[in-house]
Amino acid sequence: xxxxxxxxDCPISLSLDIFGDxxxxxxxxxxxxxxxxxxxxxxxxxxxxxxxxADRLNRLLKNDIIKKxxxxxxxxxxxxxxxxxxxxxxxxxxxxxxxxxNNIDGNNANSEFKNxxxxxxxxxxxxxxxxxxxxxxxx
Numbered sequence: 439x440x441x442x443x444x445x446x447d448c449p450i451s452l453s454l455d456i457f458g459d460x461x462x463x464x465x466x467x468x469x470x471x472x473x474x475x476x477x478x479x480x481x482x483x484x485x486x487x488x489x490x491x492a493d494r495l496n497r498l499l500k501n502d503i504i505k506k507x508x509x510x511x512x513x514x515x516x517x518x519x520x521x522x523x524x525x526x527x528x529x530x531x532x533x534x535x536x537x538x539x540n541n542i543d544g545n546n547a548n549s550e551f552k553n554x555x556x557x558x559x560x561x562x563x564x565x566x567x568x569x570x571x572x573x574x575x576x577x
Contacts, residue, residue, distance in 0.1 A: 456501045457527060461486055462494045466524075466531050469504070470566060473573060475518045476509070503527065519574035528570065529563050 445451050457463065464483045468474040474483075481491055495518065498504040503524040509517040520527075536555050539547035555562050570576070 456497065457503065459494075461490055462498065463531065463534065465491070465494055465498070466527060467535075469518070469520055469524075469574075470528055470531055470570065471535075475574075476515055477518075478515075480518075498524070520570055520576065522576055525567055525570055525574075525576060528567050532559070532563055532566070 444455070457466065461483075464486070465480060468480055468483055474480055477491065477495070480486070480495075481488055483491070495504070495506075499506055501523075502521050504518050505521050506516050506518055509515040532555060535547070536552075536559070538545055539552045540556070551562075
């Protein structure tokens with residue numbers, strides 16, 4: 439994979455170089471909200487092409503945001519999981535969800551979940567983090 443040239447040493451700029459494009463955020467969304475962790479599940483994301491999906495997964499792997507293991511239930515398939523570093527992105531992704539659900543008309547946000555995020559952000563985030571730590575074997 440091609441090394442990304444730094445535009446600056448700004449922490450925001452450097453972070454966006456790793457996870458700041460649409461496809462990467464949608465991959466993270468699928469890990470967090472839908473537990474889609476196989477390539478063939480992720481390729482259905484908003485009609486992402488396989489070469490873009492492979493590139494974004496490789497970028498996340500290279501930056502230790504996710505890990506890739508042979509699926510114990512299907513030895514011919516790989517299972518992607520968030521690492522501790524990736525789990526730290528969960529509150530950011532939930533904040534993006536919250537902002538979109540509250541500020542963009544015509545979105546498909548689940549009203550019950552939206553209300554829960556709005557009133558109990560910390561609790562919802564902690565519950566999701568714990569679920570991910572368990573299902574992604576990072577505990």
